[in-house]
Amino acid sequence: MNKFRVFVDFHNADVKGRVRLNCADTVTDIERHGIELKDGQSIIIYSEELEVEGIVRYSEEERLWTAVIDWDAIQEKVPIVPQPEIQDISHMVEKKMGKW
Numbered sequence: 001m002n003k004f005r006v007f008v009d010f011h012n013a014d015v016k017g018r019v020r021l022n023c024a025d026t027v028t029d030i031e032r033h034g035i036e037l038k039d040g041q042s043i044i045i046y047s048e049e050l051e052v053e054g055i056v057r058y059s060e061e062e063r064l065w066t067a068v069i070d071w072d073a074i075q076e077k078v079p080i081v082p083q084p085e086i087q088d089i090s091h092m093v094e095k096k097m098g099k100w
Helices: 024-033 091-096
Strands: 006-007 041-046 050-059 064-069
Touching: 006 024, 041 064
Parallel strands: 006 041
Antiparallel strands: 041 050, 050 064
16 A cells, blocks of 8 residues: 655654644645544655655644654655756747847
8 A cells, every 4th residue: 555645844843853744735735635644654754855754643742743754764856746947048039039
């Protein structure tokens, strides 16, 4: 079974190093996948080019869901949405404005 991928803000970690699963884009991913978070559940968390496996844990102190991760295991990934190539449009400018 494939693990769900959930967007996170890696800067949104608690003092124990757990990544909080409460930012707007995280909540959107959880709802979009129809995930019901459970203690011990394994998920993939990502942010832009970074990705790592996390274990879901509920923080009683903060009353919210977190993901326990191995900070040394974070991998850099190719962006899911490829960036468009930069194109030379000088010929279009010359045609529109006349030769310089």
